[in-house]
Amino acid sequence: xSEATRQxxxxxxxxxxxxxxxxxxxxxxxxxxxxVDDTARVQFNILVGEIQETLALVSVLxxxxxxAQLRDRVLQEIPRITQDVAEPAPATVTTLRGxxxxxxxxxxxxxxxxxxxxxxxxxxxxxxxxxxxxxxxVVATQVLGNDPAPTQAEQIVAAPDARETTAxxxxxxxxxxxxxxxxxxxxxxxxxxxAPAAGQDYQMWFVDGTPRSxxxxxxxxxADGDGTVIDGMGAATNFAFSLEPAGGSPQPTEVLxxxxxDA
Amino acid sequence: xxTTLLINERDQSRxxxxxxxxxxxxxxxxxxxxxxxSEDDPSAEQGAACAVPSAQLRxxxxxxxxxxxxxxxxxAGGDQRAFGELYDATSARVYGMxxxxxxxxxxxxxxxxxxxxxxxxxxxxxxxxxxxxxxxxMTLAHRRAVDxxxxxxxxxxxxxxxxxxxxTPEHDEVLEAVTQRLESDxxxxxxxxxxxxxxxxxxxxxxxxxxxxxxxxxxxxAVPTIKSRIxxxxxxxxxxxxxxxx
Numbered sequence: 001x002s003e004a005t006r007q008x009x010x011x012x013x014x015x016x017x018x019x020x021x022x023x024x025x026x027x028x029x030x031x032x033x034x035x036v037d038d039t040a041r042v043q044f045n046i047l048v049g050e051i052q053e054t055l056a057l058v059s060v061l062x063x064x065x066x067x068a069q070l071r072d073r074v075l076q077e078i079p080r081i082t083q084d085v086a087e088p089a090p091a092t093v094t095t096l097r098g099x100x101x102x103x104x105x106x107x108x109x110x111x112x113x114x115x116x117x118x119x120x121x122x123x124x125x126x127x128x129x130x131x132x133x134x135x136x137x138v139v140a141t142q143v144l145g146n147d148p149a150p151t152q153a154e155q156i157v158a159a160p161d162a163r164e165t166t167a168x169x170x171x172x173x174x175x176x177x178x179x180x181x182x183x184x185x186x187x188x189x190x191x192x193x194x195a196p197a198a199g200q201d202y203q204m205w206f207v208d209g210t211p212r213s214x215x216x217x218x219x220x221x222x223a224d225g226d227g228t229v230i231d232g233m234g235a236a237t238n239f240a241f242s243l244e245p246a247g248g249s250p251q252p253t254e255v256l257x258x259x260x261x262d263a
Numbered sequence: 264x265x266t267t268l269l270i271n272e273r274d275q276s277r278x279x280x281x282x283x284x285x286x287x288x289x290x291x292x293x294x295x296x297x298x299x300x301s302e303d304d305p306s307a308e309q310g311a312a313c314a315v316p317s318a319q320l321r322x323x324x325x326x327x328x329x330x331x332x333x334x335x336x337x338x339a340g341g342d343q344r345a346f347g348e349l350y351d352a353t354s355a356r357v358y359g360m361x362x363x364x365x366x367x368x369x370x371x372x373x374x375x376x377x378x379x380x381x382x383x384x385x386x387x388x389x390x391x392x393x394x395x396x397x398x399x400x401m402t403l404a405h406r407r408a409v410d411x412x413x414x415x416x417x418x419x420x421x422x423x424x425x426x427x428x429x430x431t432p433e434h435d436e437v438l439e440a441v442t443q444r445l446e447s448d449x450x451x452x453x454x455x456x457x458x459x460x461x462x463x464x465x466x467x468x469x470x471x472x473x474x475x476x477x478x479x480x481x482x483x484x485a486v487p488t489i490k491s492r493i494x495x496x497x498x499x500x501x502x503x504x505x506x507x508x509x
Contacts (some may be wrong), residue, residue: 014497018468019405020475049394049398050506052401052402054501054504054506055402055405056395056398056401056402057397057449057450057506058454058504059356060356063356065355066355066357066358066371070372071347074350074379074380075343075346077380078383083387085387086387211392212392
């Protein structure tokens with residue numbers, strides 16, 4: 001990837017999001033998007049996502065009721081259309097205890113099915129955490145205080161397929177990240193990372209093409225260096241930290257550091 | 264008066280469907296004022312205060328998004344009744360936007376039907392972590408509308424049809440909920456923070472089905488100029504609407 005490719009890609013985000021490019025130019029943009037590194041790809045996806053959210057809000061001014069018979073036609077048609085098969089569940093963050101409870105429930109219930117049951121599981125997990133709706137996303141945060149029970153984190157670190165990597169923060173300090181593809185989870189431990197300025201938060205993301213929020217970094221995480229277990233790695237290729245306005249954002253604002261999660 | 268401005272004037276007389284004019288209660292001063300009398304000056308309107316969105320609007324917006332998320336999740340599980348609710352919650356936005364792009368009620372109805380069948384089919388693949396349900400739906404709908412307008416009409420035909428239909432939505436019927444009323448006011452106020460040329464460029468690039476190069480040609484300005492007007496306009500809009508927390 002060249003710097004020129006990166007520049008060209010980011011320069012195209014707006015017209016791409018507006019669908020104001022020719023088919024040929026769109027293919028060029030897709031090619032650039034595949035060619036650049038993950039950071040540039042995430043930046044591009046964020047820009048496009050924000051514009052899509054903006055235009056969705058603007059659409060309130062165009063609203064016009066469609067002819068009444070359209071509703072009936074659509075509702076008559078859908079039973080004949082087979083729905084696509086769901087992709088893997090979204091990321092969730094839970095406390096160690098919540099995580100264990102959820103796992104136990106899943107095991108009792110058997111394999112976690114797609115669709116509504118997946119959503120239910122997500123909501124159960126969310127109930128174990130503090131959930132804050134932010135713009136276009138839901139950010140789950142939790143405090144991993146002095147939970148005396150161990151070892152979800154230890155189990156991940158000790159898993160046969162466990163790997164470890166380190167992300168360096170630009171302002172000093174590191175995040176140690178252990179993960180296990182088998183369990184679909186990772187453990188984040190911060191060391192020497194200074195607290196963000198007042199009115200700002202660090203936010204964590206899984207990235208697989210586009211970023212998925214997995215929650216804010218808490219002051220406790222910054223202070224004690226306890227490991228935070230994060231579930232729902234799915235097919236994520238990267239894990240990132242960003243700097244956000246307090247409370248977090250639906251999409252990363254400024255990516256500070258990012259690591260690659262090996263397949 | 265330069266050639267450029269003459270071209271602008273001609274185009275704008277055709278495209279009087281400015282975003283803000285469709286509101287029943289436009290903010291004073293937000294009405295489209297006609298052709299710009301100066302080239303882009305990024306600082307020209309930056310002083311315009313943008314006090315939206317209010318805390319109330321943010322809360323209502325979050326509630327509405329949560330409702331749509333729940334409906335999407337149910338639809339993903341095959342719930343046809345939930346799909347009916349999702350249709351009721353979003354069809355006016357979808358149809359209204361599509362109508363603005365296609366300018367033809369018949370085509371717009373067909374395209375809206377395709378959009379909702381696609382929503383039903385693809386709902387299991389909607390990932391709440393990758394954006395709001397409304398953005399997902401409107402992006403899908405806009406894509407369909409642009410594909411349709413490009414396939415239906417050659418560039419010349421499109422130009423002839425462009426603005427030929429005077430479309431005035433009945434907003435009192437459509438925008439009953441307080442959320443939509445507040446959202447509508449916020450959008451009108453935020454559009455007013457854009458310069459005329461920025462607003463015109465974003466509008467044409469989004470609603471006409473033209474590529475940005477065609478937009479540049481129609482307006483008689485350089486391609487990089489159009490791109491920066493679109494970029495600057497969208498940045499103002501998303502910041503003002505609170506899409507980018509500031």
